[in-house]
Structure formats: structure tokens, C-alpha cells
Amino acid sequence: xxxxxxxxxxxxxxxxxxxxxxxxxxxxxxxxxxxxxxxxxxxxxxxxxxxxxxxxxxxxxxxxxxxxxxxxxxxxxxxxxxxxxxxxxxxxxxxxxxxxxxxxxxxxxxxxxxxxxxxxxxxxxxxxxxxxxxxxxxxxxxxxxxxxxxxxxxxxxxxxxxxxxxxxxxxxxxxxxxxxxxxxxxxxxxxxxxxxxxxxxxxxxxxxxxxxxxxxxxxxxxxxxxxxxxxxxxxxxxxxxxxxxxxxxxx
Amino acid sequence: xxxxxxxxxxxxxxxxxxxxxxxxxxxxxxxxxxxxxxxxxxxxxxxxxxxxxxxxxxxxxxxxxxxxxxxxxxxxxxxxxxxxxxxxxxxxxxxxxxxxxxxxxxxxxxxxxxxxxxxxxxxxxxxxxxxxxxxxxxxxxxxxxxxxxxxxxxxxxxxxxxxxxxxxxxxxxxxxxxxxxxxxxxxxxxxxxxxxxxxxxxxxxxxxxxxxxxxxxxxxxxxxxxxxxxxxxxxxxxxxxxxxxxxxx
Numbered sequence: 001x002x003x004x005x006x007x008x009x010x011x012x013x014x015x016x017x018x019x020x021x022x023x024x025x026x027x028x029x030x031x032x033x034x035x036x037x038x039x040x041x042x043x044x045x046x047x048x049x050x051x052x053x054x055x056x057x058x059x060x061x062x063x064x065x066x067x068x069x070x071x072x073x074x075x076x077x078x079x080x081x082x083x084x085x086x087x088x089x090x091x092x093x094x095x096x097x098x099x100x101x102x103x104x105x106x107x108x109x110x111x112x113x114x115x116x117x118x119x120x121x122x123x124x125x126x127x128x129x130x131x132x133x134x135x136x137x138x139x140x141x142x143x144x145x146x147x148x149x150x151x152x153x154x155x156x157x158x159x160x161x162x163x164x165x166x167x168x169x170x171x172x173x174x175x176x177x178x179x180x181x182x183x184x185x186x187x188x189x190x191x192x193x194x195x196x197x198x199x200x201x202x203x204x205x206x207x208x209x210x211x212x213x214x215x216x217x218x219x220x221x222x223x224x225x226x227x228x229x230x231x232x233x234x235x236x237x238x239x240x241x242x243x244x245x246x247x248x249x250x251x
Numbered sequence: 252x253x254x255x256x257x258x259x260x261x262x263x264x265x266x267x268x269x270x271x272x273x274x275x276x277x278x279x280x281x282x283x284x285x286x287x288x289x290x291x292x293x294x295x296x297x298x299x300x301x302x303x304x305x306x307x308x309x310x311x312x313x314x315x316x317x318x319x320x321x322x323x324x325x326x327x328x329x330x331x332x333x334x335x336x337x338x339x340x341x342x343x344x345x346x347x348x349x350x351x352x353x354x355x356x357x358x359x360x361x362x363x364x365x366x367x368x369x370x371x372x373x374x375x376x377x378x379x380x381x382x383x384x385x386x387x388x389x390x391x392x393x394x395x396x397x398x399x400x401x402x403x404x405x406x407x408x409x410x411x412x413x414x415x416x417x418x419x420x421x422x423x424x425x426x427x428x429x430x431x432x433x434x435x436x437x438x439x440x441x442x443x444x445x446x447x448x449x450x451x452x453x454x455x456x457x458x459x460x461x462x463x464x465x466x467x468x469x470x471x472x473x474x475x476x477x478x479x480x481x482x483x484x485x486x487x488x489x490x491x492x493x494x495x496x497x498x499x500x
Contacts (some may be wrong), residue, residue, distance in 0.1 A: 053384050059414070069270055144358040180386060183424045191449045192466060195456020195492070203451055205492070231456070231466050 014036045017159040031062035034160045039064045042149045044137035048072040051133035069113040081108040083136045086122035093122045097142045121145040123154045125161040186224040193227035200237035215240045216231040272296045273415040280419025290317040291349040299393040303327045306389040307342045322372045329367050332484045336364035337378040339391040350376040373397040381417035454488035
């Protein structure tokens with residue numbers, strides 16, 4: 001009886017998911033955790049998670065096995081299957097006997113059988129009117145997923161959905177574009193600034209870099225900002241070299 | 252939307268190979284080492300000779316993240332040096348640029364690169380843009396020694412791999428920026444790239460200071476000198492940084 005009960009472990013899973021909402025976290029890691037914990041705690045042989053980007057295109061974000069991954073890819077490619085239906089309608093889709101759906105899904109049903117899956121339960125990742133994906137539980141025996149498991153699966157998906165939407169809200173694409181631009185260009189600006197200072201002070205690149213860093217610290221400005229000012233010719237290298245050049249070359 | 256004929260395709264060993272390659276790209280992107288591991292899975296599963304993954308931004312901050320061989324790197328370098336070519340076209344149009352016959356076809360969109368690339372071992376070029384939603388990161392450049400088109404299936408596979416590369420490359424660059432990774436430091440995504448263009452940027456700075464030019468003009472001077480002498484920009488930059496070459500006003 002020392003083993004934690006399933007309810008305790010489910011509780012821990014919620015805490016882990018909820019914690020990840022607060023701190024800076026990685027969506028991909030969160031999705032992997034979600035599928036892993038679903039298979040561990042719920043009556044499922046495999047789990048897969050599909051998520052839509054801003055333009056309604058779905059992608060498999062995480063899966064617990066190659067078999068589940070293949071089934072998700074098939075559904076995205078053909079645009080048909082229980083997970084796709086769940087995503088489109090925003091409602092849970094329960095298929096207790098996949099083999100009976102061969103006419104409805106002529107591609108999904110045989111492939112699922114080939115992979116050894118007899119039933120599937122898909123829950124939407126939805127907050128109010130916005131459905132962003134679906135969590136899919138594949139089972140190796142036919143039949144409905146038990147009510148308690150269905151509720152638990154939806155609750156896990158709900159917590160993860162809030163996390164993803166929060167992250168998207170704080171990090172919209174213009175923000176990403178700007179950060180990427182800064183990340184790529186700051187490296188370049190620092191190298192260019194090294195060249196400017198090296199030429200101004202007749203020093204090598206290492207000494208030029210040391211000079212730049214020392215000046216940035218002394219002036220209390222970020223190194224990237226200093227570099228960009230030099231590159232935009234808003235600041236001359238003269239000041240930097242006359243202030244620090246001798247100490248850099250002698251030190 | 253794929254038809255029923257697609258189903259058999261989904262289960263082929265090739266399809267499993269694509270998924271495996273995506274996993275490996277993800278692992279390379281998540282690793283603490285450089286991103287060199289992103290190229291090999293692409294070469295293995297696509298019907299091409301070589302692969303280069305590059306970041307593209309403005310005209311200066313373009314860099315080869317990894318290249319599977321020297322030809323792939325050279326194709327990238329030519330496009331960066333010349334400022335034209337299919338990687339720029341794919342990046343701007345957000346669509347693949349497929350060049351099944353490098354030597355046979357005329358390439359009015361990029362005449363100088365079209366000319367230069369004929370001297371490499373590439374017979375065909377296939378370039379895919381790297382985008383995550385609306386955010387453009389760079390390009391996935393594929394070349395094959397022999398001319399000929401890429402099958403629809405291979406185009407589809409390359410697009411899938413490009414999406415995976417884009418996602419993890421973007422994540423890595425942003426994470427490095429957030430953590431304040433200094434160039435060359437432990438978590439700099441380019442740390443073990445043998446293809447970095449740092450000397451070109453350093454030489455640009457030297458020329459700016461020497462000739463009192465704005466950054467774009469200094470870069471253009473280096474580019475012009477390289478073009479006029481049939482050298483690469485990296486070669487010219489090395490000469491400038493080591494003080495063997497002084498560009499005159």
C-alpha cells in the first residue's frame with residue numbers, strides 16, 4: 001500500500017503541468033510529458049498529440065511510440081480520422097471498435113489494425129471557442145474508455161491547453177521575429193565592432209573584443225548595444241580606444 | 252489531400268525513416284553541442300547528394316549552420332557572397348525553389364549565381380524555406396550530382412524535414428539569445444560550425460573604420476573585391492583581417 005494510488009499520481013501530474021505554466025518552459029517538453037503521463041496513468045497503449053499552428057495546419061507534437069506517430073501523420077496527411085474529427089468539432093471522439101469504421105475511414109482503420117490498435121479515444125485541446133489540437137489515446141483492446149479515464153484525459157489536456165495558449169499570448173510572432181532578428185544580428189554587430197576597434201587601435205581581434213567588453217562595463221551599456229552603436233556610426237571608436245586602448249594593449 | 256493510393260506509402264520503410272530522421276534532428280536541436288547533427292539525417296533519407304542548413308537575415312547575418320559536404324557549403328557560400336540565388340528566392344517567396352537542371356536551364360532570377368554554380372559538382376538544386384509560422388529563419392538547401400526532378404514524395408518529405416529543422420533551429424537561436432550566449436561560448440549554436448563568417452564581419456568593421464564607410468558600403472566593397480578577383484569573401488576577409496590587404500578609397 002506504499003505505492004501512491006493512481007489518484008495521487010494524477011494529482012502530481014496536474015501539479016507538474018500547472019507548474020510549467022508559471023515558469024518559462026518548453027512547449028515541446030510539456031507535450032512529451034502529457035503523452036507519457038497519459039499512457040502511464042490511463043488505460044491506453046499509446047498516445048499522440050496533434051497541435052495546430054496559427055494557420056490551422058496540424059503537426060504531431062509528441063507521441064509515445066512510432067506506431068502512434070504514424071497514425072497521427074496518416075490522419076494529418078489524409079485529413080481524415082478520429083483525431084482530426086475531434087480537432088475540427090472540438091468534441092471528444094470515442095471509437096470503441098476501429099474495425100467497424102472501415103467505411104468511414106478507409107485509410108485510418110486498416111492502418112490502426114495493422115499497428116495493433118482496436119479502439120481510440122480523442123479529447124480536444126480546447127479553451128472556450130478555441131480548439132488548438134487533440135490528445136489521442138490508442139488502446140489495444142476494443143471498448144469505450146472508462147468514464148474516470150475520460151474525465152482525467154480531458155482534465156490533463158485542459159491544463160496543457162491553458163499553458164500553450166498562455167505561452168502563445170505572451171510570445172506572439174512579431175515578438176519572435178524581433179528576437180530572432182536581434183539574435184542573428186547581434187552576433188554580426190559584435191564582429192563588425194571588433195573590426196572597427198581593431199582598426200582604430202591597431203590591435204588584434206582578441207584585444208579589440210576585450211576593449212569593447214571593458215568599455216561596455218565601464219559605461220554600463222550592454223555589449224550588443226555598444227556594438228550596434230558603433231556599426232550604425234552613432235558612436236566613434238575613437239573614444240573607446242583613447243579611453244581604454246592603452247590599458248587593453250598593455251593588459 | 253492525399254488519396255487512397257497514399258496509404259501504402261505511409262507505411263513504407265522510407266516513411267519510418269523520415270520520422271526517425273525528424274527525431275534525430277530534434278535531438279540535434281535539443282543538444283548542448285552545436286547544430287552540426289541536423290544535416291546528416293536529411294542526407295540519409297532524401298534522394299540527394301548533400302545538404303546545407305543556413306540562417307538568412309538581411310544581407311549580412313547569413314550563415315551556414317551545417318553542411319554535409321564541401322559542395323553543399325560552397326553552394327551556400329556563393330549565394331551569401333553574391334547576395335542572390337535560390338536560397339534567397341525560397342526565403343523571400345516562402346516556397347520551395349526546385350532547379351532540376353542546373354547546367355541546362357537558364358536562370359534569369361539569379362544570373363551571376365547561375366553562372367558560378369555550374370562550376371560546382373551540383374547537377375540539381377532543391378531549396379526549401381525554413382519558416383515557423385510567419386517567422387523566417389533560413390533555408391534548407393539540397394543538391395544532387397545528377398540532374399533530374401525531385402519526386403512529389405521527396406518534396407513532401409523535404410518539406411516535413413524543413414519544418415522540423417525550422418522549429419528546432421529557431422528554438423535554439425532564441426534560447427541562446429535569451430541566455431546571453433556570447434559568440435563562441437558554450438551554448439552558441441554556431442560553436443562548432445566550421446563555416447562561420449565571423450572574419451567577414453570583422454573585415455567589414457575594419458573597412459568601415461579605414462575608409463569611413465557605412466556598414467552596407469563596406470560590405471559591398473569586400474563583395475566587389477572578391478567578385479572582381481574571383482575570390483570568396485572569406486578569402487578576401489582573411490587577407491584584410493591579417494593586414495595583408497588594404498582596400499583603398
